[in-house]
Amino acid sequence: MNEHQIQQRRAIEALRSGVPNRDAVGALGSTQRAIEAKFLDKLAEARSGASAGGLLVAGGFGTGKSHLLEFLQHRALDERFVVSKIVISKETPLHDPSKVFRSAIAGATLHDKRGDALTEIATSLRFNSPSYAEFYRWTGTPEARLDERFAATLFLYEQLGSEDLEFSDRIRRFWAGDPVTVSELKRKLRECNEAATWTIPKISTRELALQRFRFAAGLMRCVGYAGWVLLFDEVELIGRYSLLQRAKSYAELARWIAGFDAEPLPGVTAVLAITDDFDQAVLYDKNDVEAVPNRLRARGGADDELMAARAEQGMRLIQGERLPIEPAGVPERQTIYRALKAIHGEAYAWAPPDVSGVETFGSRPMRQYVRSWINEWDLRRLDPTYQPLTEVEELKTDYGEDAALATPGEPEPEVAEE
Numbered sequence: 001m002n003e004h005q006i007q008q009r010r011a012i013e014a015l016r017s018g019v020p021n022r023d024a025v026g027a028l029g030s031t032q033r034a035i036e037a038k039f040l041d042k043l044a045e046a047r048s049g050a051s052a053g054g055l056l057v058a059g060g061f062g063t064g065k066s067h068l069l070e071f072l073q074h075r076a077l078d079e080r081f082v083v084s085k086i087v088i089s090k091e092t093p094l095h096d097p098s099k100v101f102r103s104a105i106a107g108a109t110l111h112d113k114r115g116d117a118l119t120e121i122a123t124s125l126r127f128n129s130p131s132y133a134e135f136y137r138w139t140g141t142p143e144a145r146l147d148e149r150f151a152a153t154l155f156l157y158e159q160l161g162s163e164d165l166e167f168s169d170r171i172r173r174f175w176a177g178d179p180v181t182v183s184e185l186k187r188k189l190r191e192c193n194e195a196a197t198w199t200i201p202k203i204s205t206r207e208l209a210l211q212r213f214r215f216a217a218g219l220m221r222c223v224g225y226a227g228w229v230l231l232f233d234e235v236e237l238i239g240r241y242s243l244l245q246r247a248k249s250y251a252e253l254a255r256w257i258a259g260f261d262a263e264p265l266p267g268v269t270a271v272l273a274i275t276d277d278f279d280q281a282v283l284y285d286k287n288d289v290e291a292v293p294n295r296l297r298a299r300g301g302a303d304d305e306l307m308a309a310r311a312e313q314g315m316r317l318i319q320g321e322r323l324p325i326e327p328a329g330v331p332e333r334q335t336i337y338r339a340l341k342a343i344h345g346e347a348y349a350w351a352p353p354d355v356s357g358v359e360t361f362g363s364r365p366m367r368q369y370v371r372s373w374i375n376e377w378d379l380r381r382l383d384p385t386y387q388p389l390t391e392v393e394e395l396k397t398d399y400g401e402d403a404a405l406a407t408p409g410e411p412e413p414e415v416a417e418e
């Protein structure tokens with residue numbers, strides 16, 4: 001097989017399994033023009049250095065949410081953004097900024113380099129450049145809202161450089177989410193005769209994670225990337241959390257979609273994909289619209305009041321700001337059919353016949369058409385006389401609470417070591 005044939009087979013395999021990849025998206029593109037236009041507007045805002053907020057897209061099973069996120073990823077990479085795809089799961093709960101950050105930084109993709117993204121970015125720093133001088137100045141200003149750990153580690157990274165490769169790696173791992181002790185930082189600052197210059201206070205793990213998003217995005221822009229795009233898939237999993245974890249998740253959803261003035265994320269934009277029946281099944285059938293803020297406010301603390309207000313904002317966004325994934329019309333389906341027929345023929349070096357696939361319904365998810373066409377071509381390639389009949393079984397999303405998704409409570413604040 002030649003490289004083109006291998007590429008076409010990769011596309012067919014991805015579409016057959018329902019897990020879109022670059023080849024599949026490159027072959028089919030996207031029919032969601034309205035969402036794409038709004039996404040490009042968000043990229044422009046993030047490129048300008050603004051806190052761009054994000055988009056919430058909604059669709060049923062098989063309507064192409066993951067395909068759309070893959071398509072948007074490649075659009076953003078072409079625009080020279082760093083892109084991270086984050087799948088909400090037990091290991092990466094939306095309500096835990098530390099775990100979300102680790103997932104985002106571990107999965108970050110660069111358009112022009114392979115390997116660990118943060119290492120590539122950090123080693124691209126040019127300490128004598130105007131962009132670095134501005135970034136270093138910014139880390140120490142009130143507008144950055146960054147703990148002194150970031151300015152201190154950036155200073156040490158510049159000063160130590162190749163003379164202390166082990167600690168330079170420790171700094172990069174700190175930027176990527178690992179802890180670094182205050183005693184370590186002070187020892188290294190003393191070696192640089194700078195210990196008296198820095199005051200490193202206590203900070204909670206949660207707040208440190210949120211600041212890492214700001215710092216990492218600034219680091220990316222410092223070395224020439226346009227900003228940072230975060231793509232969240234399977235956000236509907238939050239419907240299976242406990243009530244309090246759902247409350248925190250709604251608040252985090254509000255952060256990524258609308259942003260909070262006190263916690264800006266300059267140069268960052270996000271897209272979150274959720275099921276289109278989430279609002280009815282969880283916000284109303286579980287009565288989260290009332291139960292979540294009532295439970296939080298009953299606790300009586302100032303932090304609980306803030307969380308309740310943010311959770312309410314997140315639920316309002318789910319109700320009123322979702323961008324629906326529109327079903328493909330007849331012209332779009334015909335275009336996709338012709339493209340798939342050509343790809344299947346090139347992939348397996350044959351002339352696929354016309355197939356009917358599943359019965360046409362205006363609201364049928366595109367994935368059902370695609371899978372039925374591919375399955376019929378697969379069978380007809382093996383037996384040209386076979387007449388397959390495709391049956392469809394609808395899958396329902398389970399929003400029942402799952403104790404296995406429970407995570408420990410909020411970490412204790414980190415304690416500054418003397």
